[in-house]
Amino acid sequence: MAGPAVAVRGMRVAYGSLVVLEHVELTVADGEIVAVTGINGAGKSTLLFCLAGLHRPAAGTVTVLGAPPRDDAAFWRAVALVADQPTWYPGLTVREHLELVRLTHEPVNGWCLWADELIDTFGLAVRADAVPLDLSSGQRQRLSLAAALARPSRLLLLDEPEQSLDPGFRQELAGLLLEYTGHGGTVVMATHDLDFAAAANARRMLIADGRVAAPGLAGPNP
Amino acid sequence: MIATTAAGAPRVAAIRSFIRGRRHRPWYDWYFMVFVVGLAAVLLSDLLAQPFGRLAGSGGLAPAQAVAGAALVIGSAAGLLVLAQAFGPLALSPADAGWLLLTPLDRRDVLRRSAAMTAAVSALAGGALGVLGLAMAGPYLRPGPRTHRVPWAWLVLAAVGGAGFLVAAVLAGVLAQPWPRWRARLRVAGAAVGAVAVVAALTGERWTGVSLSVAGRFAALSTGTFGLIAVAAVAAACLGALLVRRMLPRFPAAVVRADSMRAGTALMAAAFLNVPLLTWLAEDSHWRGRLLASRPWPRGPAFVPGLSPAFVLAWADWRRLARRPAVLTALTVSALAPALTGAAFTGHTQGWTTATVLLAGAVAAGTQGTTATRRDTNDPTLRRLLGVGARTALGARAVLPALLGAVWLALALTLLVLTGELPGRPLDGWLWPLSGLAAGPGMAAAALRIARTAPINPADQGSDTPMGTAPSWLITRAGSVSLGLAAAYPTLRAVLAGQVHGSTFAAQLAASAVVLGGYLIRAVRAAPSR
Numbered sequence: 001m002a003g004p005a006v007a008v009r010g011m012r013v014a015y016g017s018l019v020v021l022e023h024v025e026l027t028v029a030d031g032e033i034v035a036v037t038g039i040n041g042a043g044k045s046t047l048l049f050c051l052a053g054l055h056r057p058a059a060g061t062v063t064v065l066g067a068p069p070r071d072d073a074a075f076w077r078a079v080a081l082v083a084d085q086p087t088w089y090p091g092l093t094v095r096e097h098l099e100l101v102r103l104t105h106e107p108v109n110g111w112c113l114w115a116d117e118l119i120d121t122f123g124l125a126v127r128a129d130a131v132p133l134d135l136s137s138g139q140r141q142r143l144s145l146a147a148a149l150a151r152p153s154r155l156l157l158l159d160e161p162e163q164s165l166d167p168g169f170r171q172e173l174a175g176l177l178l179e180y181t182g183h184g185g186t187v188v189m190a191t192h193d194l195d196f197a198a199a200a201n202a203r204r205m206l207i208a209d210g211r212v213a214a215p216g217l218a219g220p221n222p
Numbered sequence: 223m224i225a226t227t228a229a230g231a232p233r234v235a236a237i238r239s240f241i242r243g244r245r246h247r248p249w250y251d252w253y254f255m256v257f258v259v260g261l262a263a264v265l266l267s268d269l270l271a272q273p274f275g276r277l278a279g280s281g282g283l284a285p286a287q288a289v290a291g292a293a294l295v296i297g298s299a300a301g302l303l304v305l306a307q308a309f310g311p312l313a314l315s316p317a318d319a320g321w322l323l324l325t326p327l328d329r330r331d332v333l334r335r336s337a338a339m340t341a342a343v344s345a346l347a348g349g350a351l352g353v354l355g356l357a358m359a360g361p362y363l364r365p366g367p368r369t370h371r372v373p374w375a376w377l378v379l380a381a382v383g384g385a386g387f388l389v390a391a392v393l394a395g396v397l398a399q400p401w402p403r404w405r406a407r408l409r410v411a412g413a414a415v416g417a418v419a420v421v422a423a424l425t426g427e428r429w430t431g432v433s434l435s436v437a438g439r440f441a442a443l444s445t446g447t448f449g450l451i452a453v454a455a456v457a458a459a460c461l462g463a464l465l466v467r468r469m470l471p472r473f474p475a476a477v478v479r480a481d482s483m484r485a486g487t488a489l490m491a492a493a494f495l496n497v498p499l500l501t502w503l504a505e506d507s508h509w510r511g512r513l514l515a516s517r518p519w520p521r522g523p524a525f526v527p528g529l530s531p532a533f534v535l536a537w538a539d540w541r542r543l544a545r546r547p548a549v550l551t552a553l554t555v556s557a558l559a560p561a562l563t564g565a566a567f568t569g570h571t572q573g574w575t576t577a578t579v580l581l582a583g584a585v586a587a588g589t590q591g592t593t594a595t596r597r598d599t600n601d602p603t604l605r606r607l608l609g610v611g612a613r614t615a616l617g618a619r620a621v622l623p624a625l626l627g628a629v630w631l632a633l634a635l636t637l638l639v640l641t642g643e644l645p646g647r648p649l650d651g652w653l654w655p656l657s658g659l660a661a662g663p664g665m666a667a668a669a670l671r672i673a674r675t676a677p678i679n680p681a682d683q684g685s686d687t688p689m690g691t692a693p694s695w696l697i698t699r700a701g702s703v704s705l706g707l708a709a710a711y712p713t714l715r716a717v718l719a720g721q722v723h724g725s726t727f728a729a730q731l732a733a734s735a736v737v738l739g740g741y742l743i744r745a746v747r748a749a750p751s752r
Binding site: 015016017018049052053054055071072073074076077081085086087088089090091092093096097099100101103104105 | 237240241244245316317319320321322324325326327328329474475476479483486510512513
């Protein structure tokens with residue numbers, strides 16, 4: 001694919017009369033990990049939703065994998081979104097949820113992990129046959145993230161993936177994201193954890209007052 | 223082996239079969255569903271027995287009652303349309319929205335079942351309303367020279383007509399769903415139709431000439447008229463279905479996702495009678511995305527220095543209500559409900575239906591002034607920051623719901639007098655609204671208790687009662703209704719008897735004061751009511 005994985009130009013986003021983001025410029029190269037940081041309410045999740053095409057900007061252009069977000073089968077085959085407030089089928093187990101993700105993305109062409117691998121990698125082996133209702137909040141977050149890797153994709157959009165995760169697993173997750181990009185994927189994630197971002201070797205982008213205050217912070221955390 | 227489409231993508235039916243085959247639905251889920259349907263059937267059959275009896279041409283019926291009934295049916299259809307819009311109308315289960323929507327699966331296949339379900343439910347409700355509308359007009363219909371019994375053909379055509387029109391209206395809601403402006407217009411149209419129906423019904427009740435004229439037109443209806451109506455309705459429904467079918471593949475995921483989440487939470491809240499959660503959702507959805515002009519807090523009454531912060535705290539609800547004139551308008555219009563429901567359904571203007579609607583309406587009006595109480599119950603940070611005692615705060619916060627309950631009851635009773643459903647001799651005419659005003663503080667107690675009800679915990683094992691284990695949420699909600707009933711008992715009893723005296727007013731004043739006083743003392747002593 002020629003060009004960046006994500007390109008945002010002059011984007012303005014508003015909820016009614018409330019302007020959340022303005023003059024947003026962002027370019028994410030293919031295979032890159034970008035960590036969007038900022039205080040609560042800065043508009044990090046909104047930016048991710050715009051990239052996923054779930055919120056339409058009031059102005060500006062958004063290009064994802066070479067085209068505007070299209071909300072069609074081809075787009076959702078290439079883009080995986082892990083948002084807050086995940087939902088579950090009450091009677092399905094952890095393993096069945098992961099198998100379901102793979103089934104919904106048949107035929108599987110591209111890098112992804114099988115349910116058994118994900119269960120081991122995400123430390124869910126002892127809870128593989130439990131229903132998500134019986135999991136702790138951290139285990140549910142692990143399941144959400146595992147589901148994103150149970151299917152092939154080219155762009156991973158993660159909204160605060162570190163939520164409820166213990167520090168040890170955050171480091172493991174950073175390694176998994178690096179492995180994902182090693183297979184050609186790109187990651188854009190909203191996060192508050194700068195150590196996690198650094199472990200994932202992510203370029204940090206700061207949103208403040210509705211604008212991109214710093215588009216490319218790298219290196220050690222302050 | 224999962225079946226696939228020509229393009230190699232799996233079929234949604236096969237995915238659903240995978241989910242269905244592995245879901246372990248407990249027996250009590252089915253029991254709950256059967257119980258709810260059974261209970262609804264019993265309650266509705268009791269309520270509708272009288273109007274449906276009119277299909278046999280039995281019993282005398284005032285023209286005003288027939289007109290009010292027909293108008294109420296039209297108003298109910300408009301209300302259903304507005305309600306459907308609040309739930310989508312097209313929505314998936316939250317799990318389907320989370321796991322099937324943002325995938326390569328064919329969007330039409332994912333949404334087809336929900337669209338069909340929406341149409342089926344609309345058809346059922348519309349069919350029932352169609353038959354009910356026919357029943358309301360029953361005695362004034364002229365099916366034949368020597369009979370008043372409505373023929374089966376009319377019943378079928380009325381059901382088909384009602385079903386067709388409601389399906390068409392709800393599918394129009396589906397078509398408008400992705401467009402906020404059209405969505406708002408449809409909501410306004412539904413509300414306008416409802417308001418016109420209510421005003422028409424009231425006009426018919428007040429002026430006999432109008433109701434006689436309308437009831438006279440019922441006599442001109444024939445099989446041909448009903449057939450034409452049914453054909454037009456079915457054509458409209460088919461057109462709506464065709465347009466929706468063409469739209470489904472491009473239906474925006476963002477809209478379905480947001481509506482599915484809200485509908486899922488709302489349905490769960492409704493299933494558990496979790497009124498606080500429902501109102502919480504409605505509040506959030508109203509205020510999200512709005513920019514308001516901040517204004518300073520008012521100074522409290524200087525003559526009682528200790529009470530000043532409490533009234534500052536309570537002012538949040540006054541300000542919120544002042545910023546929502548539509549709520550006040552809706553409350554004012556809803557005061558017509560007792561006059562309409564009593565006349566239209568039971569034909570007994572001083573019956574239980576009127577009393578029940580009076581009580582429910584007054585408590586509902588009171589709850590419109592308890593938002594801040596609801597939000598503060600589990601997190602009284604602001605109250606503590608202001609150094610206000612719990613009882614003082616609750617007392618200050620009781621003023622607005624008391625006022626709302628009192629004014630609503632007074633207005634509803636006045637309308638009952640004006641429409642002739644309650645006796646309105648010179649003295650009685652004043653005593654009815656006065657009794658309503660006196661019941662206000664009691665209504666505040668019920669509204670505050672509802673607002674302070676803790677969220678429902680579905681895992682709650684419940685309490686032992688002589689009739690078996692009962693969930694805590696059921697007991698607490700029944701408690702709130704009982705509180706309202708005790709507070710308004712003198713007035714409601716007078717409504718049932720159709721007579722009001724000076725002693726009614728005095729008793730009402732005493733009952734209301736005792737209930738509110740008792741609640742304020744007890745509520746603060748205990749933890750927030752469950």
